[in-house]
Amino acid sequence: MGYELSVRNISLRLGGKQIINDLSFSLKPGEFMGIIGPNGAGKTTLFRMILDMLKPQEGSIHFRTETGISVSGPSVLGYVPQSRGLDTEIPMSAADFVGLGLPYKFKPWISKKDKAKIYETLLLTDAGHLANKSIGKLSGGEKQRVYLAQALIRDPKILLLDEPTSNLDPGAQEHMAALVHKVCRERHVGVLFISHDINLISRYADRILYLTQGQHAVGSVNEVMRPEVLSQLYGNSVEVLHMGGKLLVVSAGNEAAAPICFHG
Numbered sequence: 524m525g526y527e528l529s530v531r532n533i534s535l536r537l538g539g540k541q542i543i544n545d546l547s548f549s550l551k552p553g554e555f556m557g558i559i560g561p562n563g564a565g566k567t568t569l570f571r572m573i574l575d576m577l578k579p580q581e582g583s584i585h586f587r588t589e590t591g592i593s594v595s596g597p598s599v600l601g602y603v604p605q606s607r608g609l610d611t612e613i614p615m616s617a618a619d620f621v622g623l624g625l626p627y628k629f630k631p632w633i634s635k636k637d638k639a640k641i642y643e644t645l646l647l648t649d650a651g652h653l654a655n656k657s658i659g660k661l662s663g664g665e666k667q668r669v670y671l672a673q674a675l676i677r678d679p680k681i682l683l684l685d686e687p688t689s690n691l692d693p694g695a696q697e698h699m700a701a702l703v704h705k706v707c708r709e710r711h712v713g714v715l716f717i718s719h720d721i722n723l724i725s726r727y728a729d730r731i732l733y734l735t736q737g738q739h740a741v742g743s744v745n746e747v748m749r750p751e752v753l754s755q756l757y758g759n760s761v762e763v764l765h766m767g768g769k770l771l772v773v774s775a776g777n778e779a780a781a782p783i784c785f786h787g
């Protein structure tokens with residue numbers, strides 16, 4: 524069964540700054556939504572509200588089954604945080620790391636069933652061959668696939684991914700986004716995927732949420748990535764250039780038009 528996320532008119536001020544202002548959107552089962560916006564736009568803060576780690580000062584966030592029954596967020600969410608800073612010497616295999624995502628049980632061993640589930644989930648994220656390797660010694664792309672497996676081990680209905688492709692080379696970025704897209708479609712999981720790369724996102728996302736300066740726009744890439752929409756968000760004249768099949772967003776009317784947000 525799929526679950527829908529419904530965000531209704533939420534607003535949040537932090538440290539005297541309006542981070543989120545009257546934001547509403549919904550995420551359907553099996554839908555892939557990309558979240559983009561400059562540093563400090565409030566993307567992670569939005570995740571913290573969805574995860575119930577932070578309450579919006581106005582508005583509400585709900586999770587419902589397809590038949591309309593409300594459920595609590597944490598029970599249906601899988602989350603890959605932005606960074607973990609794992610010690611390279613940490614004495615833990617990738618499989619044990621994934622096992623940390625299992626519901627806690629008062630026993631010192633992992634059951635055969637749990638072991639099978641861990642391996643099956645590692646296979647799902649193309650990381651089966653990494654099961655016995657030390658988690659701290661994996662490459663950035665390998666680690667991200669193990670983190671994804673940990674977030675998937677409890678079969679979440681909605682997946683929150685905070686920049687899972689940052690610091691990865693283009694091939695690993697594509698691999699990660701394609702994996703997430705496969706899980707999204709095959710398992711009917713709703714995905715919120717934060718990234719700074721609109722060109723990557725636009726290949727996979729059904730819709731995007733663009734956040735900046737307390738403002739936002741939601742829609743398809745073609746609906747949102749338009750000069751009139753982005754100019755309104757930034758409060759400045761902005762151009763959206765299409766170069767070699769890629770999007771480039773720049774401040775308009777400036778000879779030395781500095782990219783305000785290069786989406787390579």
Ligand SMILES: Nc1ncnc2c1ncn2[C@@H]1O[C@H](COP(=O)(O)OP(=O)(O)OP(=O)(O)O)[C@@H](O)[C@H]1O
Pocket residue numbers: 537538542560561562563564565566567568569
């Ligand atoms: N507890 C807090 N108190 C005050 N301000 C905060 C707090 N948490 C976050 N902020 C501020 O809220 C703003 C949004 O932060 P957030 O981490 O959500 O941005 P982001 O869009 O995820 O940025 P990035 O792309 O750099 O990860 C920032 O200006 C940040 O300094």
